[in-house]
Amino acid sequence: MTSNRVEHGGAAHTSSRKALDHFVLEIADDALVLGHRLSEWCGHGPTIEEDIALSNISLDHLGQAQCLYELLVENDANYGSADKLAFFRDSFEFRNCILVEQENGDFAQTIVRQVYFSAYYYFLYEQLSSCPISLLSDFAAKARKEVSYHLRHAGEWILRLGDGTTESKARAQAAIVQLWPFVEELLAPSEAASILIAESQVFEPSTVSSAYKQYLETLLSEATLEVPSSTAASPLNGRQLKHSEHLSQLLSVMQSTARAHPDALW
Amino acid sequence: MPDTDREKETPLWEVFVQEAGAEAHQHAGSIHATDAELALQNARDVFARRETIKSIWVVPSHAITSSQPEDEPALFDAASDKIYRHPQFYKTEKASDND
Amino acid sequence: MVEGHFGRTTRIRAMSEEQRTKDFLSRIDAKETIEPKEWMPERYREQLVRMMSQHAHSEIVGMLPEGNWITRAPSLRRKIALIAKVQDEAGHGHYIYSAVETLGVSREEVYRKLLDGSAKYSHIFNYPTTSWADIGMIGWLVDGAAIINQTMLARCSYGPYARAMLRICKEENFHKKQGMEIVSRLCRGTAAQKAMAQESFDRWWWPTLMMFGLPDEKSKNTAELMQFGIKLRSNDELRQRFIDMNVKQAQEFGLTIPDPDLYFDEDSGHWQIGPIPWEEFFEVLKGNGPCNRERLDAKIRAHEEGRWVREAASAFAEKRAKRRAKQ
Numbered sequence: 005m006t007s008n009r010v011e012h013g014g015a016a017h018t019s020s021r022k023a024l025d026h027f028v029l030e031i032a033d034d035a036l037v038l039g040h041r042l043s044e045w046c047g048h049g050p051t052i053e054e055d056i057a058l059s060n061i062s063l064d065h066l067g068q069a070q071c072l073y074e075l076l077v078e079n080d081a082n083y084g085s086a087d088k089l090a091f092f093r094d095s096f097e098f099r100n101c102i103l104v105e106q107e108n109g110d111f112a113q114t115i116v117r118q119v120y121f122s123a124y125y126y127f128l129y130e131q132l133s134s135c136p137i138s139l140l141s142d143f144a145a146k147a148r149k150e151v152s153y154h155l156r157h158a159g160e161w162i163l164r165l166g167d168g169t170t171e172s173k174a175r176a177q178a179a180i181v182q183l184w185p186f187v188e189e190l191l192a193p194s195e196a197a198s199i200l201i202a203e204s205q206v207f208e209p210s211t212v213s214s215a216y217k218q219y220l221e222t223l224l225s226e227a228t229l230e231v232p233s234s235t236a237a238s239p240l241n242g243r244q245l246k247h248s249e250h251l252s253q254l255l256s257v258m259q260s261t262a263r264a265h266p267d268a269l270w
Numbered sequence: 271m272p273d274t275d276r277e278k279e280t281p282l283w284e285v286f287v288q289e290a291g292a293e294a295h296q297h298a299g300s301i302h303a304t305d306a307e308l309a310l311q312n313a314r315d316v317f318a319r320r321e322t323i324k325s326i327w328v329v330p331s332h333a334i335t336s337s338q339p340e341d342e343p344a345l346f347d348a349a350s351d352k353i354y355r356h357p358q359f360y361k362t363e364k365a366s367d368n369d
Numbered sequence: 370m371v372e373g374h375f376g377r378t379t380r381i382r383a384m385s386e387e388q389r390t391k392d393f394l395s396r397i398d399a400k401e402t403i404e405p406k407e408w409m410p411e412r413y414r415e416q417l418v419r420m421m422s423q424h425a426h427s428e429i430v431g432m433l434p435e436g437n438w439i440t441r442a443p444s445l446r447r448k449i450a451l452i453a454k455v456q457d458e459a460g461h462g463h464y465i466y467s468a469v470e471t472l473g474v475s476r477e478e479v480y481r482k483l484l485d486g487s488a489k490y491s492h493i494f495n496y497p498t499t500s501w502a503d504i505g506m507i508g509w510l511v512d513g514a515a516i517i518n519q520t521m522l523a524r525c526s527y528g529p530y531a532r533a534m535l536r537i538c539k540e541e542n543f544h545k546k547q548g549m550e551i552v553s554r555l556c557r558g559t560a561a562q563k564a565m566a567q568e569s570f571d572r573w574w575w576p577t578l579m580m581f582g583l584p585d586e587k588s589k590n591t592a593e594l595m596q597f598g599i600k601l602r603s604n605d606e607l608r609q610r611f612i613d614m615n616v617k618q619a620q621e622f623g624l625t626i627p628d629p630d631l632y633f634d635e636d637s638g639h640w641q642i643g644p645i646p647w648e649e650f651f652e653v654l655k656g657n658g659p660c661n662r663e664r665l666d667a668k669i670r671a672h673e674e675g676r677w678v679r680e681a682a683s684a685f686a687e688k689r690a691k692r693r694a695k696q
Contacts, residue, residue, distance in 0.1 A: 043439045043452050047432040048667065050675025051280075052463050053302065053312040055432075059456035060315050063449060070445045087444045111678045160307055167688060168681025175677070261443040261501050268559050270443045270501075270551075278683055279477050282470070300467045302476060304679075304686035316460055320540070339407045 020203050024137065025076060026099060026196035027206075029089075030243055032072035033100035036090055037251070038121060039065030040258055041108055050111055057157060061118070064150040068143075075139060091262035095252040099194075101242045103186035105251040109179065112165055112172070116179035118158035119223070124190045125151045127215045131207035140206060159223055166227025173228070180224070181232050188237035191216060195243070282331040283309040290322045300331060397598040402528045405471035413597050414472055416590070417527055418479075420599065421469045426483045426490035428462035430664050434498040435507055443501060447551070451504060454544050461537045468529040484669050492650060493580050495658030502555055502562075502569035508548015510577040513615065516541050517607050518581070526598030549618075556622045563623075570619070571627045578642070579650045581608040609639055616640045 042062035049055035073086035083089055103121060108114045129151060132144035165176040191213045193201060200206045224231050240246050262270075280302040286295035298317045303309035309328040317323070384392070390410050396403070403409055432455050439455065442448035466476045482488035493511055498504065516538060523534035555566040582588055582604040594600040619626050630643030652658065 040440065043448070046439055046452060046455050047436040047459075048671040048674075050671070050678035051302070052429070052459050052466075053316060054675075054678075055459045056319070056456055056463070057311070057315040059452055059459070060319070063452055063456075066445065066449050066452070070449070073445075090445055091443070111675070157311060160311060164304075164308075164682045164685040165678075168683075168685045169677065171677050172681030172684075257440050261441045265443070265559065265561060268443070268562055270447050270554055279475050280679070280683070299464060300470070301463075304682040305689060308682065308686075316463055319456070319460060336406070339404070 020199060023196040023199035023203075024139070025080070027194070027200055028072050028076055028139070030099040030101075030194060030196065032069045032076070032089075033098045033242075034104050034121075035065040035072070036069035037098070037100045037254065038104040038117075039063070039069060040254060041104065041106075042114070044108055045114065054111075058114075061154050061157065064154065068147050068150070072143065075143070079139075087262065091259045092266075095247055095255050096245050098247065098251060098255075099243055099245065100251070101186065101189050102238055102240045102248055103183060103190065105242070105248055105254060106183065106186070107250060110175055111161075112175040113179040113183070115158050115161045115165065116176065116183055118154060119162055119220075120183055120187055120190070122151050122155040122158060123216055123219050124187075124212070126155050127212045127219075128207060131212060135206040136204050137200070137206060162223060162229070163227045166224070166229040176227070177229055180229060181234075184232040184234065185236060185238040186240075188235075189241055189243065280304055283313070283328040284331050284334060285309075285313040285317055286327040286329070287313075287317055287321075287323050288325040290324050292324075295325065295327055301328065303328075394596070397526050397596075400598070401526075402531065403526050404528045412593070413599075416594060416597060416599060417530065418469060418472055418474055420594070421465055421472075421530055422474075422479050422482065423489050423491070425462045425465035425469060425479070426488055427494065428458045428465065429483070430490045430494045430668065431511075432458045432462075433664055433667055434494055434496070434660070435504060437498050438501060438504050441501070442504075447504075450547050454508070454547060457540050457544065461533075461540070464533040464536060465530075468527075468533045471529045480672075484665070484672055486656075486665065489654070491580060492653040492658065493576055495653050495661045495664060496572070496576055497659050500565050500569055502552070502565040503573070505548050505551030505555060505566070506569045506573040508544050508546075509552050509618075510548075510573050510615065511580070512541055512544040512548060514577050514580045514611055516545060517611055521601050521607065522599075524601060530599075552622055552624075556624065566622070567624055570624045574627050575646060575649075578608060578612070578645055579647070581605075581611065583647070612640050612642060 039062045042058050042065065045058045046055060046062070049058055069090070070086050073083075073089045076089065077083045077085055084092075103117060106113070106117060126148065129144040129148035132140050133148055135141050135144070162176065165172040167173070191209070193209045197206070197209070201209065221231055240248055242251075281304065283301050283303055283306075285298045285301050287298045288295045298313075301309055301312050301316060303312050306328060310326060313326050313328050314323075318326070389408055393403075393408065393410060393413070403413075435451065435458075436455050439448065439451050442451050466479060469479055470476055479488070483490065498507070519534050519538050519541065523531055523538055525531050525534070552566055552570075555562040582591070585591060585603045585605045588604055591600060591603055595603070616626060616631070628643045630641075632641055633639075634641045653661070656662075
């Protein structure tokens with residue numbers, strides 16, 4: 005470990021330690037909730053091949069969530085276990101963004117949600133993989149490979165939906181507009197991210213944001229689709245624990261078996 | 271529910287994968303996809319779920335020309351008596367060296 | 370595929386149908402593998418298409434009862450393993466559809482017959498999954514039964530089917546292990562978990578025994594399938610192997626087998642079961658099982674809702690091909 009790396013866990017670093025935990029939870033909860041949403045497609049996709057592809061992406065996300073929860077538990081036993089974090093927190097304790105808790109809708113909505121999401125993480129991980137906090141850089145280096153495939157998969161589909169039939173174009177454009185208000189939350193650094201940025205320059209939000217916007221413009225224009233003109237962001241914000249109704253509904257399903265048998269091992 | 275006329279049969283592709291450590295691409299199976307890029311993507315998802323794969327080829331199935339079973343004698347039997355094409359034909363001084 | 374141009378002999382063409390069939394059957398007896406472009410009796414082809422289609426459909430419909438618990442799996446590890454398993458089933462369905470296509474039937478055509486109800490799939494997937502324990506039972510019992518069947522099919526006479534089975538068997542073993550791990554956990558768990566396991570076992574035991582098909586004397590396809598080297602063991606032989614294996618396993622788990630007539634026959638060295646409730650089997654096959662309607666509706670809905678996506682991909686491919694042709 006080089007000398008400019010930041011060690012966490014010392015008493016002097018309580019506030020940045022907490023910020024790091026929150027930031028990791030944001031990423032982990034994003035991955036858990038989106039992984040869960042994608043798994044709802046399993047058996048119901050438009051082709052067998054797509055069933056398999058969406059399950060692959062779901063598995064990547066769930067694996068990322070599990071890995072990050074375990075890292076949190078390793079650093080602080082008070083978290084209990086990865087399963088405790090996933091199955092025994094209430095919706096107001098989840099730090100995921102609003103975008104991922106949105107329902108699957110039709111295939112266009114699922115794909116647009118994935119593009120919005122994966123493009124952000126692609127550029128975020130690009131920076132995090134060389135950041136001074138080893139926990140983040142190690143994770144980002146691995147996750148980036150997965151995310152870059154997710155982006156490629158969803159990007160190929162955006163091209164086909166946008167430049168396919170009149171119906172597919174209309175559905176894709178509707179999804180782009182409908183989910184756009186939730187993009188701002190991704191691009192604006194959360195409170196936890198801001199603290200980490202100020203202390204350790206973990207990433208540069210303006211670089212991520214401009215790369216993201218440029219990527220999206222290029223992709224959508226190639227797909228003959230339009231970037232929404234409205235800039236009205238949603239008043240909801242998962243990083244500030246202000247969720248939509250969808251999250252508690254999702255959790256009531258996801259956590260039902262585990263919570264019905266709180267003492268059980270599976 | 272009959273499919274509408276608009277829905278055509280999706281083209282078939284043959285998939286060849288090169289596994290990590292293996293030398294040549296091997297036929298893994300076939301896949302349906304409307305175009306080459308999606309075929310590649312589908313092949314990756316279907317055939318690389320477990321194995322670590324170095325490279326994938328997809329080839330439109332109709333582009334493959336195959337020998338016919340009744341060609342077998344004409345095409346392949348001829349080679350089976352060309353013993354000089356096999357290394358075992360040649361005796362070396364130390365027989366255990368190279369086979 | 371394009372026909373080859375060279376050296377085509379007329380030797381085989383000149384033979385009579387009867388002589389060809391005789392030659393074919395002697396190849397089967399000699400344990401030769403039959404490949405797609407080789408001559409085969411029409412009946413062999415029909416039986417293969419019927420059997421392989423049913424098998425592929427079973428994999429695809431079989432995703433639904435287990436998929437039902439993906440969103441409610443009780444831990445991250447279980448959730449991830451279950452998704453991977455259900456995904457494998459999609460992959461297996463895909464392999465087998467590809468194998469059917471080597472017989473000159475398109476996947477669309479085969480799949481259409483599932484959706485219009487004219488093709489069958491394994492009756493077992495018309496039973497509901499009402500508790501988490503069912504996921505364990507399906508892995509242990511249903512996949513266990515499937516492995517016995519598929520291990521046999523991996524040595525069947527038709528090359529593409531045998532190769533698909535070989536690949537599938539390798540992957541199915543993880544499914545069975547996963548199922549047994551779930552059941553074992555439940556049986557060593559809380560009182561509620563144990564009760565959940567027994568309740569589920571009571572529901573799955575008899576239907577899984579039916580998966581091997583009717584008793585030999587009543588099975589109308591078995592003799593022909595065995596003559597063709599598609600099936601190598603009879604229904605009853607396979608069923609007995611399953612029973613012997615799993616009575617012991619159930620006892621190890623501490624589960625009670627819901628069969629008051631069950632006993633170990635010293636003379637034969639096999640476990641003997643009471644009468645299988647075949648009436649129930651016929652009802653499920655007729656479409657009157659607990660979930661027949663739901664299963665088919667789910668696949669029809671997915672197919673209908675996915676139509677515009679498939680159309681978009683086709684339209685895009687055409688446009689791109691035209692654009693590239695112009696360049």
